[in-house]
Amino acid sequence: MRIGVPKEIKNNENRVALTPGGVITLLKNGHTVYVETTAGINSGFTDDDYIQAGAQILATAKEVFDTADMIMKVKEPIAQEYGLIRPDQLVFTYFHFASDETLTRAMIDSKAVCLAYETVEINNTLPLLIPMSEVAGRMSIQEGAKYLEKPKGGKGILLGGVPGVKPANVLVLGGGVVGTQAALMAAGLGAHVTIMDISLPRLRYLSEIMPANVDTVMSSQYNIEQMLPHTDLVIGAVLIPGAKAPHLITRYMLKLMQPGSVLVDVAIDQGGCFETSKPTTHATPVYQVDGIQHYCVANIPGAVPFTSTLALTNATLPYAVKLANLGWEKACEQYPDLEKGLNIVKGKVVCQAVAETFGL
Numbered sequence: 001m002r003i004g005v006p007k008e009i010k011n012n013e014n015r016v017a018l019t020p021g022g023v024i025t026l027l028k029n030g031h032t033v034y035v036e037t038t039a040g041i042n043s044g045f046t047d048d049d050y051i052q053a054g055a056q057i058l059a060t061a062k063e064v065f066d067t068a069d070m071i072m073k074v075k076e077p078i079a080q081e082y083g084l085i086r087p088d089q090l091v092f093t094y095f096h097f098a099s100d101e102t103l104t105r106a107m108i109d110s111k112a113v114c115l116a117y118e119t120v121e122i123n124n125t126l127p128l129l130i131p132m133s134e135v136a137g138r139m140s141i142q143e144g145a146k147y148l149e150k151p152k153g154g155k156g157i158l159l160g161g162v163p164g165v166k167p168a169n170v171l172v173l174g175g176g177v178v179g180t181q182a183a184l185m186a187a188g189l190g191a192h193v194t195i196m197d198i199s200l201p202r203l204r205y206l207s208e209i210m211p212a213n214v215d216t217v218m219s220s221q222y223n224i225e226q227m228l229p230h231t232d233l234v235i236g237a238v239l240i241p242g243a244k245a246p247h248l249i250t251r252y253m254l255k256l257m258q259p260g261s262v263l264v265d266v267a268i269d270q271g272g273c274f275e276t277s278k279p280t281t282h283a284t285p286v287y288q289v290d291g292i293q294h295y296c297v298a299n300i301p302g303a304v305p306f307t308s309t310l311a312l313t314n315a316t317l318p319y320a321v322k323l324a325n326l327g328w329e330k331a332c333e334q335y336p337d338l339e340k341g342l343n344i345v346k347g348k349v350v351c352q353a354v355a356e357t358f359g360l
């Protein structure tokens, strides 16, 4: 199969869908790989790296789309890419159709086969979303620590404290993938960490695996209000699949916190779990409400493409190999996890949630 990797052109997107290592794997399986020039540069891979791996470099996105049977991308196609996609072409990327009707209708019109990373599902988990949650969870502490610093508008406290001085208190709301990684990072830096979740089995599991400076507490409004006066950094990491995130910290609750404390709302891509959250970008990541710092970047992994590209492609490559070896129809027949990724096939919406969202 001919596999094409265009350069990502969405604002501030620095990842690439395939590494030179991935090129070697696909070539070993008998395929040809075409990469748009400089596609990997912001993730640390030069055109020469791809050439040495055996890929062919093409000068424009149009040439890549014209040549390939399967397109591998990171983000959903944006308007200037719509017209490049060919009927029957397989496009394997994040689509997030439910949040974008224009994209959905453009992909229906393209008659392409759209296989979405975010709906590939195995054993009730989303294997192509987990790596980005891991990155975002770890980053949330790095960013939270930074915005706790006085020159950055924070109260001016070091997460780990020093000998003779107490560490900062970190509250993690939601003990899933993001919350677990956030808690581990904060604990590793020496902070005192509390994880809240509404799932008792999850809290049981976390209390077994977490280090001694991490407590687990059942999530409730009462318990959150009790914690806020002593909390320096809150990480919002809740998810109710398919629903808007609940507002666990409302505006009046900000008054319970000390000025310069920091809220990092990782769940902002689902609407945010603090009432005062609104999406921000890496260019202007924070703003203050009632003296409390809010960090609400919707694509946190975009800031660390060297890490995020590898984390993403570690997860996507095995699926790409199956698709290339078998073709999408046989691969989806054999692997139900991949079949769940099918969202639009040759003009027809085949994902129930997307169809319901737009009445299609």
Ligand SMILES: NC(=O)c1ccc[n+]([C@@H]2O[C@H](COP(=O)([O-])OP(=O)(O)OC[C@H]3O[C@@H](n4cnc5c(N)ncnc54)[C@H](O)[C@@H]3O)[C@@H](O)[C@H]2O)c1
Pocket (backbone or CB within 6 Å): 130, 132, 133, 134, 136, 173, 174, 175, 176, 177, 178, 179, 196, 197, 198, 199, 202, 219, 220, 237, 238, 239, 240, 246, 248, 265, 266, 267, 268, 269, 270, 297, 298, 299, 300, 301
């Ligand atoms: N901003 C970004 O760049 C970025 C990147 C990756 C993921 N995310 C988002 O982060 C959020 C968390 O993702 P995840 O992969 O950790 O999800 P997950 O499903 O692994 O974990 C969510 C956890 O929240 C818990 N929860 C639900 N309601 C709760 C409540 N009221 N109080 C406390 N806990 C509650 C669930 O029991 C679960 O353990 C999602 O919205 C995801 O889209 C954002």
